Amino acid sequence: MAEYGELAERYLQRHPREAVAVLETIDPVDTATLLPTIGDDLAADVLTRLSPAVAAACLEALPPAVAARYLGDMPRRAAASLLRQVDAGRRGELLHALKAPTRMQLQVILHQPSHRVGAWIDTNVATIETGTPVSLARQRLTHADVPPGAVYLVDAAQRLLGFVSVRRLLTLAGTDTVDDAAMPARGVLRANGSTESALDEPAWDEVDSLPVVDHDGKLIGNIRHAALRRAQQQQQAAAAAHESGEYMSLANSVYVGLAEILSTSMAKGNNAGAAASTGEKPR
Numbered sequence: 001m002a003e004y005g006e007l008a009e010r011y012l013q014r015h016p017r018e019a020v021a022v023l024e025t026i027d028p029v030d031t032a033t034l035l036p037t038i039g040d041d042l043a044a045d046v047l048t049r050l051s052p053a054v055a056a057a058c059l060e061a062l063p064p065a066v067a068a069r070y071l072g073d074m075p076r077r078a079a080a081s082l083l084r085q086v087d088a089g090r091r092g093e094l095l096h097a098l099k100a101p102t103r104m105q106l107q108v109i110l111h112q113p114s115h116r117v118g119a120w121i122d123t124n125v126a127t128i129e130t131g132t133p134v135s136l137a138r139q140r141l142t143h144a145d146v147p148p149g150a151v152y153l154v155d156a157a158q159r160l161l162g163f164v165s166v167r168r169l170l171t172l173a174g175t176d177t178v179d180d181a182a183m184p185a186r187g188v189l190r191a192n193g194s195t196e197s198a199l200d201e202p203a204w205d206e207v208d209s210l211p212v213v214d215h216d217g218k219l220i221g222n223i224r225h226a227a228l229r230r231a232q233q234q235q236q237a238a239a240a241a242h243e244s245g246e247y248m249s250l251a252n253s254v255y256v257g258l259a260e261i262l263s264t265s266m267a268k269g270n271n272a273g274a275a276a277s278t279g280e281k282p283r
Helices: 002-014 016-022 030-035 040-049 052-061 064-073 076-084 088-097 100-110 134-143 166-171 226-277
Strands: 127-129 152-155 160-165 208-215 219-224
Touching: 002 016, 002 030, 002 040, 002 064, 016 040, 030 052, 030 064, 040 052, 040 064, 040 076, 052 064, 052 076, 052 088, 052 134, 064 076, 064 088, 064 100, 076 088, 076 100, 088 100, 100 219, 134 166, 152 219, 160 166, 160 208, 219 226
Parallel strands: 127 152
Antiparallel strands: 152 160, 208 219
């Protein structure tokens, strides 16, 4: 089994698209059996690439502790999207098995309805508190596992004050504070805002990700334009399916109604024919 696991791992690393296409065609239980043999990082990547329904079925088949490891290695938005596909009881088990910081980040996203911006954010953002010396900020960023680009400036209550370019941060003297490099945050989005209205934000013309705050102005993450587009596409697909379902339901109701009318008419016709032959009045 170990040899097969090593072979599968190499194939997944070198041909991820083709390998995932194969996994889509087999029983998710078998895929769940394979995942622990290929390493946590690769297993998390596989779950991210699989269709939501198949990935959710894999999570259902895995022990909670193992599934939680994979979810913890996934981008938070992707993990939250996958958890939405899982039964509520199982979702609670998986959240409970996660580390507290990861669990809280995912709960922030899961708390939001899917048509809200907050459901699609990435909570893994870099923040620096106002007044922090540049030398200390550089030290923290060196050891922090954060995406490259801008660092958000916040106050002690985590309220968003602005952003700092990492490139600009590297040009300042170590005795300066991060405030000296800060600029106003552009296109700040609200977590409870709709994804549709967020796509109309003019700042998208200049950047590909924007900060997201809660109702108190506290920074809770950022969101990429690509994530919003995917959210909009999913909602449109869901709406189309819903309308199609309503149309079929209406068509079915009309069909049933016509059938009942026809049946009644036929019954009356039969009664009339019987009455004519016996001389009775039709009923």
